Amino acid sequence: MTTKTPEQINEDLLRPLEGTSPRYLAALTFFVLVVLAGAAAFLHQVYAGLGVTGLNRPVFWGFYITDFVFWIGLSHAGTLISAILRLSNATWRRPVTRCAEVITVFALSIGAMFPVVHLGRPWLAFWLFPYPSERGIWPNIRSPLLWDFFAINTYLLGSVTFLVLPILPDMALVRDRTTGWKKKLYHVLSLGWTGTPRQWSRLEMAMRIMAVAVIPVAVSVHSIVSWDFAMAPVPGWHSTIFAPYFVCGAIFSGIAALIIAMALLRKFLHLEDYLLRIHFENLGKLLLVMSLLWFYFVFAERLTTWYGNGSSEMAVFWPTQSGSYAPLFWAMVVCNFVIPFPILAIKKLRTIAGTVVASIGVVIGMWLERFLIIVPSLSHKYLPYSYGSYRPSFTEIIITVATFAGLAMLYMLFSKIIPIISVWELKAGEVTETATAPALARPEQVRAD
Amino acid sequence: MVIDLDRCTGCEACVVACHAENNIATVGEDQAARARAMHWIRVERYYEGEFPNVKTKFMPVPCQQCGAAPCEPVCPTFASYHTIEGLNGQVYNRCIGTRYCANACPYNTRFFNFYNPVWDKPLDLQLNPDVSVRSEGIMEKCTFCVQRIKAGEVQAAAEKRLVKDGEIQPACVQSCPTQAMVFGDLSDPESEASRLARSNRATRLLDELGTFPKVTYLQRGSWHDNENA
Amino acid sequence: MASVNSIYGLFADPDAADRGVNALRHAGVAQDQIVVMSSEPHEGHAFSLLDHKTIMPWLAALGGVVGGACGFLLARYTQVAYPEPLITGGMPLVAPFPSAIVTYELTMMGAVITTVVTLLITARLLKWKQPLYDSEISYGKILVGVLGPSGAARTDLENRLRSAGAEKIKTTGQL
CATH class of the missing domain: 3.30.70 (Alpha-Beta Plaits)
Structure with missing residues (x-):
């Protein structure tokens, strides 16, 4: 680690909050425009009807649900990883946790949008809320979509809390170091944080509880997303392996997204002294493990299907291996395994650039995986008379692209308002703990004096 | 319902009758080419044998009104549910268009309104007042002409009697020129439909999925055809 | 000041x-x-x-239990609250696995909410002066x-x- 004084750390990490460069504004404007294009496409879809998508019978789910699963998967980057690292007291986590948790909150929000975007009547999405209504009907708890509703809301609440709680001390820091309207703003945002030992110890305790709570929630969220598919008697979906398979894929894509985000932050916010090669290397090792796990799951799933040789299962199996979906399938294997494996396994290649290349491959590959889970199964469902195919429309593509721009936009805005690296945690990590600190005088002693 | 495949000639009169009875929109050529046509009952065509000795087989497929329907529990808003009479109800007003039911349906007999429905003139003049018109963004499917079932029950109740077997006919059954389809109450073991459903020629579509379909298909293949054949 | x-x-x-x-x-x-x-x-x-x-962990556990109980009661009530049973797919009205999932999620939500509220109160936050x-x-x-x-x-x-x-x-x- 570098030996920076606390004051240097303060200055380095708070610098991004101070002003905006023309380059920043140009990039932000670009992303905002793309997001607006996506919003326009969605409004057009609401106005004209879902006919503007490429969906048809029998492929009733396409890009939107792919994006849904992909983004929810991506959201497993942050909170889950940061919680595990916190609990295991990995000291190298300190500069990493917040940028990871931010990905979670934003990716999850984006992902949670898609079930609404894909609805036939999105203006009625609130019917999923369990509230007593004049319609005299409650939502159906037996539907996996309701499980999604509960799981995503719990996870969103948990990960927002997980992100926000350790921000409070940093808000107080910014409050004290700024003037004018900014001071007032951060005064409110700090919730009156002063930094008494009471507050510090309560915060540590709350973070420990949250870390314990958020890990099983994260696992349950992606399990439930997988059960959206596994609950339906559709060949290729109706499988017990789906929940762990999806969770593994989610963490896989999540780490990849984190590595990309960290590399971008490092470059544009000049955090070369904080996000070090060792961070990329450690995350790269995690990514390698997940890549192997992912390969293992794909192999196990494919093997079981192939050996079982059920006619309806094989009708889905062959198009993905050697038929019309084969190019996508093998591209996925290349992106998720063939490219990342050697890069991450060979120490010389496990550099910052190397891990970023591997991560880009993984993000693309995992998106393809989601697509390949959904579409081939739906298009080859039982009765051959109803086989179909699917081609995304312009509307679906623009909305998909807009969500990537949306993440970039939110991330850029966030890093201007809140220090993207947790200042106090980093400083706490720099302190070499001294064994010579005197013990707290006991009240009895006080009285004896 | 019982459908005798050996009698079906594939004339598709049932499809036309169904469209007329149930106010099903004709989506037009473009949309039909994009696999968005809505036929609550369709006649599937399969070919047997090698050219030139090819035989065509026809199989009319309406909603199978499963006893344990995969489409029902996945609906988050109870739009798809099981009625007391054992039909798979579809409540259009509750539907928000997740299309999950359509994915869960192994028979692909659920249809989505990708656009607001339109009827080419003069089809708009023959809309059935007993059947609600569906809007864009919701699912619809075969109801076994529930409006006819209800009307028959009301009529019978008014005459203080039970519904007679064969009194109620969905549009497809009524229109079948070869009388390949028989509709009746499966809970009455003496009804014609129940009797045929016990035939040796009886099979059920994708029976192995455990959906308990209420449509029975009769077809050749059994070497000891009984008198029902 | x-x-x-x-x-x-x-x-x-x-x-x-x-x-x-x-x-x-x-x-x-x-x-x-x-x-x-x-x-x-x-x-x-x-x-x-x-x-x-602090007894925060115990409060969080208690919050989880309360949340879980609410979850199960919600899952149960919303399925049996009709004059005619709303049967789907031949499942029991209070289906065990789905109810367990909702119960679980609300348990965790209860624990999270309790933790946050406990933190805000015992750390004397939300007092700007x-x-x-x-x-x-x-x-x-x-x-x-x-x-x-x-x-x-x-x-x-x-x-x-x-x-x-x-x-x-x-x-x-x-x-």
Whole structure:
């Protein structure tokens, strides 16, 4: 680690909050425009009807649900990883946790949008809320979509809390170091944080509880997303392996997204002294493990299907291996395994650039995986008379692209308002703990004096 | 319902009758080419044998009104549910268009309104007042002409009697020129439909999925055809 | 701020802050009068142990149990609340697995909400007007002080803080 004084750390990490460069504004404007294009496409879809998508019978789910699963998967980057690292007291986590948790909150929000975007009547999405209504009907708890509703809301609440709680001390820091309207703003945002030992110890305790709570929630969220598919008697979906398979894929894509985000932050916010090669290397090792796990799951799933040789299962199996979906399938294997494996396994290649290349491959590959889970199964469902195919429309593509721009936009805005690296945690990590600190005088002693 | 495949000639009169009875929109050529046509009952065509000795087989497929329907529990808003009479109800007003039911349906007999429905003139003049018109963004499917079932029950109740077997006919059954389809109450073991459903020629579509379909298909293949054949 | 009487020292060194806290305790200042503030947790230092006991984990567990109970009752009620049973797919009305999933999610939500509320209350957050604060804390100083000391003890406390290693001594209010 570098030996920076606390004051240097303060200055380095708070610098991004101070002003905006023309380059920043140009990039932000670009992303905002793309997001607006996506919003326009969605409004057009609401106005004209879902006919503007490429969906048809029998492929009733396409890009939107792919994006849904992909983004929810991506959201497993942050909170889950940061919680595990916190609990295991990995000291190298300190500069990493917040940028990871931010990905979670934003990716999850984006992902949670898609079930609404894909609805036939999105203006009625609130019917999923369990509230007593004049319609005299409650939502159906037996539907996996309701499980999604509960799981995503719990996870969103948990990960927002997980992100926000350790921000409070940093808000107080910014409050004290700024003037004018900014001071007032951060005064409110700090919730009156002063930094008494009471507050510090309560915060540590709350973070420990949250870390314990958020890990099983994260696992349950992606399990439930997988059960959206596994609950339906559709060949290729109706499988017990789906929940762990999806969770593994989610963490896989999540780490990849984190590595990309960290590399971008490092470059544009000049955090070369904080996000070090060792961070990329450690995350790269995690990514390698997940890549192997992912390969293992794909192999196990494919093997079981192939050996079982059920006619309806094989009708889905062959198009993905050697038929019309084969190019996508093998591209996925290349992106998720063939490219990342050697890069991450060979120490010389496990550099910052190397891990970023591997991560880009993984993000693309995992998106393809989601697509390949959904579409081939739906298009080859039982009765051959109803086989179909699917081609995304312009509307679906623009909305998909807009969500990537949306993440970039939110991330850029966030890093201007809140220090993207947790200042106090980093400083706490720099302190070499001294064994010579005197013990707290006991009240009895006080009285004896 | 019982459908005798050996009698079906594939004339598709049932499809036309169904469209007329149930106010099903004709989506037009473009949309039909994009696999968005809505036929609550369709006649599937399969070919047997090698050219030139090819035989065509026809199989009319309406909603199978499963006893344990995969489409029902996945609906988050109870739009798809099981009625007391054992039909798979579809409540259009509750539907928000997740299309999950359509994915869960192994028979692909659920249809989505990708656009607001339109009827080419003069089809708009023959809309059935007993059947609600569906809007864009919701699912619809075969109801076994529930409006006819209800009307028959009301009529019978008014005459203080039970519904007679064969009194109620969905549009497809009524229109079948070869009388390949028989509709009746499966809970009455003496009804014609129940009797045929016990035939040796009886099979059920994708029976192995455990959906308990209420449509029975009769077809050749059994070497000891009984008198029902 | 000026309405509260206080006396405090600013320390640069956490070890010195430790000595300052103990000096105040030896002087007989009650625990709830001693104020410590820092921009880092300084785990491992004695003053970080000042009222660190909390039953937060137990409250979180309790919140989880309450949340789970609400979840199960919600899942149950929403399925049986109709005059005619709404059967789907031949499942029982209160289907075990789906109810378990909803119960589980609301258990976790209950625990999370309880943790946050407990933190906000016991850490005395959401109070934007603090009686005593000094923005030098954010420049790395550690504040050790006494809230509402008696005027007579002022010099004694100042001396104790200074000999513990305080860089600056400040007072607020009518002292």
